[in-house]
């Protein structure tokens with residue numbers, strides 16, 4: 001039996017991530033990502049990469065965003081479009097349960113797109129150069145319980161197909177969540 005896992009794009013490719021400046025946070029996430037991937041590889045788990053909607057739609061020089069900014073009909077439609085092929089692949093693996101075991105889906109907690117248990121919210125928007133309250137606006141961003149926009153759409157798509165799989169967020173403060181998928 002081959003074990004198969006679906007993972008947010010940047011679990012495998014951190015080059016897609018928005019440029020980060022909090023080194024401690026980055027190091028903690030990287031340590032957990034490395035531990036998770038090393039164990040997954042050692043256990044022979046096959047990993048299918050989800051698309052990165054932010055890189056595709058906004059590129060490598062994008063600003064960081066909060067989920068409120070991506071909560072638009074078009075962003076949601078694009079997430080669904082990008083996930084359509086993935087869900088078809090997922091259905092094929094599930095249809096051959098004698099050969100494959102799909103062990104779950106890994107997102108990135110805190111992400112406005114790929115958060116599973118946590119995403120980020122805030123009253124962000126407008127022309128940065130014209131604002132004289134920028135520090136306060138930036139500081140209004142906060143981690144909240146809830147999923148990012150792509151994960152919301154993925155969850156809905158799975159529900160529409162009657163598929164029930166564990167969805168876990170990579171989060172350095174709660175490492176057991178993704179590591180438990182490999183138990």
Ligand code: SF4
Nearest residue numbers: 009010017052111114
């Ligand atoms: S959008 Fe998702 S896959 Fe892309 S960098 Fe953010 S968390 Fe990673």
